[in-house]
Amino acid sequence: MTRIIDGKALALRIEAEVAREAAALDSMGAAPVLASVQAGRTPAAEIYMRHQARAAERTGIAYRRIELPAEISERQLLRELERIAQDPQVTGLLLQTPLPPHLSARAVRRALDPLKDVEGVHPANLGWLLSDRPGLVPCTAAAALECILSTGVDLRGKEAVVVGHSETVGKPIALLLMERLATVSVCHHATVNLQEHVRRAEILVVAAGQPGLVRGADLREGAIVVDVGINEIERDGKRVVVGDVDAGTENRAAWITPVPGGVGPVTVALLLRNTVRAAARQVQAG
Numbered sequence: 366m367t368r369i370i371d372g373k374a375l376a377l378r379i380e381a382e383v384a385r386e387a388a389a390l391d392s393m394g395a396a397p398v399l400a401s402v403q404a405g406r407t408p409a410a411e412i413y414m415r416h417q418a419r420a421a422e423r424t425g426i427a428y429r430r431i432e433l434p435a436e437i438s439e440r441q442l443l444r445e446l447e448r449i450a451q452d453p454q455v456t457g458l459l460l461q462t463p464l465p466p467h468l469s470a471r472a473v474r475r476a477l478d479p480l481k482d483v484e485g486v487h488p489a490n491l492g493w494l495l496s497d498r499p500g501l502v503p504c505t506a507a508a509a510l511e512c513i514l515s516t517g518v519d520l521r522g523k524e525a526v527v528v529g530h531s532e533t534v535g536k537p538i539a540l541l542l543m544e545r546l547a548t549v550s551v552c553h554h555a556t557v558n559l560q561e562h563v564r565r566a567e568i569l570v571v572a573a574g575q576p577g578l579v580r581g582a583d584l585r586e587g588a589i590v591v592d593v594g595i596n597e598i599e600r601d602g603k604r605v606v607v608g609d610v611d612a613g614t615e616n617r618a619a620w621i622t623p624v625p626g627g628v629g630p631v632t633v634a635l636l637l638r639n640t641v642r643a644a645a646r647q648v649q650a651g
């Protein structure tokens with residue numbers, strides 16, 4: 366029987382710890398403040414921000430929403446981000462994605478202040494993942510790892526397969542699994558015979574943004590499956606959110622994350638954990 370990895374329950378446990386750390390910082394006069402910047406509005410970003418704002422409220426972290434016009438030029442956006450990052454009250458900053466098509470997410474990520482980059486997507490934070498002293502760890506990748514570890518598995522020597530090789534999700538997940546001594550394969554859109562790789566996976570993380578990419582019958586018996594994908598599709602005339610894994614009745618996994626309610630809430634909780642960590646480091650740095 367397949368067991369569900371309950372992301373909401375896991376997120377609440379992380380949030381309780383974050384709330385204690387936020388209160389401790391507050392009592393030192395160093396309350397964390399998270400600025401959430403958006404360029405234009407998308408329905409998906411509205412949903413993410415609602416979840417972020419509620420989780421911030423639960424943990425006692427101030428959440429400032431900064432709306433910029435969708436037509437903003439890259440230069441203006443970079444200037445705005447610099448201005449916000451220089452505000453000494455703002456201890457963490459995140460930029461909602463997707464960005465309007467004329468803006469380059471890579472260029473904008475490079476311009477973030479790595480000390481306030483709570484999503485862990487600045488090249489410096491990604492680079493620190495290769496060392497034994499990680500900085501602000503990319504939160505979706507860290508959330509996938511938390512979901513896996515919550516099953517109690519020891520990753521040492523396990524056959525792990527990551528589907529998706531983006532800079533901010535797939536690659537950092539692969540590094541985190543490798544750090545725990547799993548044997549990691551990374552698949553992407555040019556991978557030949559994806560199913561063969563999936564069938565080998567004791568640990569499978571799918572982050573491709575392709576609904577139904579992996580089916581229950583493709584899974585290895587007893588696998589731990591983390592579905593990072595968030596896709597909106599039409600089903601029976603309704604818009605619904607699904608992941609990349611369509612496990613169905615032939616599901617062979619021992620554990621699986623649901624979508625919604627799996628990796629998503631844990632990602633938000635870890636965004637807030639990064640927010641308190643960033644604030645604490647800024648206090649230490651004076």
Ligand code: NAD
Nearest residue numbers: 505529530531534553554572573574593594595628629632
């Ligand atoms: P991306 O578009 O940057 O990367 C997609 C990756 O999937 C690429 O590496 C691509 O090569 C691979 N891919 C695409 N089609 C494939 C195929 N047919 N076979 C194998 N590989 C294929 O996306 P991303 O930013 O890495 O996000 C991936 C998914 O995760 C999206 O659905 C996104 O919405 C979701 N996401 C979820 C969270 C969360 O908190 N749960 C956070 C970030 C992203």
